[in-house]
Amino acid sequence: MLxxxxxAPEPGPAPAPVEQAPPPYLGPRESVAVxxxxxxxxxxxxxxxxxxxxxxxxxxxxxxxRNPRLWQELARVRLQQGDFAQxxxxxxxxxxxxxxxxxxxxxxxxxxxxARAARR
Amino acid sequence: MVVTDTQSGxxxxxxxxxxxxxxGYNRAVDAARPVGSLLKPAIYLTALSEPARYTLITPIDDGxxxxxxxxxxxxxxxxxxxxxHGMVPLRVALAQSYNAATARLxxxxxxxxxxxxxxxxxxxxxxxxFASTLLGxxxxxxLEVAQLYQTIAxxxxxxxxxxxxxxxTQEGRPLxxxxxxVEQAFAPEPVILITAALQGVVREGTAQGLKSFLxxxxxxxxxxxxxxxxRDAWFAGFTGDHLAIVWIGYDDNRAAQTDGIxxxxxxxxxxxxxxSQCAGALELPFMQGSAPRERSPCATVAGAVVDTVDxxxxxxxxxxxRVFGR
Numbered sequence: 001m002l003x004x005x006x007x008a009p010e011p012g013p014a015p016a017p018v019e020q021a022p023p024p025y026l027g028p029r030e031s032v033a034v035x036x037x038x039x040x041x042x043x044x045x046x047x048x049x050x051x052x053x054x055x056x057x058x059x060x061x062x063x064x065x066r067n068p069r070l071w072q073e074l075a076r077v078r079l080q081q082g083d084f085a086q087x088x089x090x091x092x093x094x095x096x097x098x099x100x101x102x103x104x105x106x107x108x109x110x111x112x113x114x115a116r117a118a119r120r
Numbered sequence: 121m122v123v124t125d126t127q128s129g130x131x132x133x134x135x136x137x138x139x140x141x142x143x144g145y146n147r148a149v150d151a152a153r154p155v156g157s158l159l160k161p162a163i164y165l166t167a168l169s170e171p172a173r174y175t176l177i178t179p180i181d182d183g184x185x186x187x188x189x190x191x192x193x194x195x196x197x198x199x200x201x202x203x204x205h206g207m208v209p210l211r212v213a214l215a216q217s218y219n220a221a222t223a224r225l226x227x228x229x230x231x232x233x234x235x236x237x238x239x240x241x242x243x244x245x246x247x248x249x250f251a252s253t254l255l256g257x258x259x260x261x262x263l264e265v266a267q268l269y270q271t272i273a274x275x276x277x278x279x280x281x282x283x284x285x286x287x288x289t290q291e292g293r294p295l296x297x298x299x300x301x302v303e304q305a306f307a308p309e310p311v312i313l314i315t316a317a318l319q320g321v322v323r324e325g326t327a328q329g330l331k332s333f334l335x336x337x338x339x340x341x342x343x344x345x346x347x348x349x350x351r352d353a354w355f356a357g358f359t360g361d362h363l364a365i366v367w368i369g370y371d372d373n374r375a376a377q378t379d380g381i382x383x384x385x386x387x388x389x390x391x392x393x394x395x396s397q398c399a400g401a402l403e404l405p406f407m408q409g410s411a412p413r414e415r416s417p418c419a420t421v422a423g424a425v426v427d428t429v430d431x432x433x434x435x436x437x438x439x440x441x442r443v444f445g446r
Contacts, residue, residue: 051297055286058128058300065127065361074300085303089277092304096275 030067034060041073050081068097068104075111079118087115122148122266122365126358128300129270129279134263145371148262153352153367156256156345157217158265159238161272161314163226163254164214166237168317169310170229176211176317182221187251195251197223200346211317215325217344219255226254240305242267242278256345265356266365272314273341273358276306315341327355349375382406387416395419 030038037060044053057074064070071094078087091111098104123133136146145151167174182205187195197219199205204220213221226234231249238247247258260268263281271278279302287296318341321327322334326344334340342357352369386402387394393411394401398418 089302093302
């Protein structure tokens, strides 16, 4: 069931997404190093190299532990990995740093609901 | 001593004793010691999760407290300063680490409920469901205490502490990864409240001595803990980035406070008993009864006779009191 739920925002050989995830945000808030790690994580996730993608995101989080985009990206990878419990709690972690960024919160909510549906 | 990253739960430093390179017994991991007041935040976090009953300013009774339960001796916790303080706001009871108020609060909420909070904070060791556990009769290792405080420091998200990220082959190919895991153990709100209360401990409570070492705007939160006669002295503290747990004591459970020592002001000009006003006065430790009894002329107490000089004797301050100003 989850096979169709890939949410990697990169175009490419990812399985056909059921829903279109919002476009990747690579705004000025990320440092160059973190933006680079995020980009390679997306490429790895799109190519199905999920553990490598997660490792890059964890590295980025060591640099910017309060960056809600990184937590969200990691939640998305967990979803793809089929680790629904971690997908849900990691998206919640993203929310805890999201402030009033409603678009980010909405996407976290979407991940949480998707993870919950998959666990049922 | 254990230092971790508050956000990821990664262990950044682990020191097992004075000889940090010793490869045997590692106190940070292996020692199980009574945690004293370090468990109190679990009680207050449980309380603050019920906003209809408890807020940071709810009055708590710090009057004498007696707990009777069948099959256990009566329990009558005393305060550190041997006084009771009447009605105090909840945050003050934690900041000043009042035992009577905390015991009353903990038994009011229920020991089982508090122990459930301790488990949710990440402590896997089974603690005995006695009222005295509330005031830290329970024994834990510094690493376990770090796990408990980690969950608070991370805003209620529990991450198992990790010391290894991955195991790789010689060529650097990962064989096994220990991924970052988070679990939301508490809603954010009560954790915000307990964090504010723990910042109060550093700002105006038992850990205010830290203020002379840390910039005020760092907003450090923390909790002190001691057991009888300073057999165990603990501090747990965190900022947005780091968490540190320190335990000091002796393996053989000896008291860290040495009763046989007195601290006496000495006038270096005469090597007689002086006071803090003497030029270059030194405060030196003496074995009980071995300090000079004769006063130096610079001592300000006029006409003091030799027999009354004992009034200037004070008990040696422990390192704990020197740092935290208690």
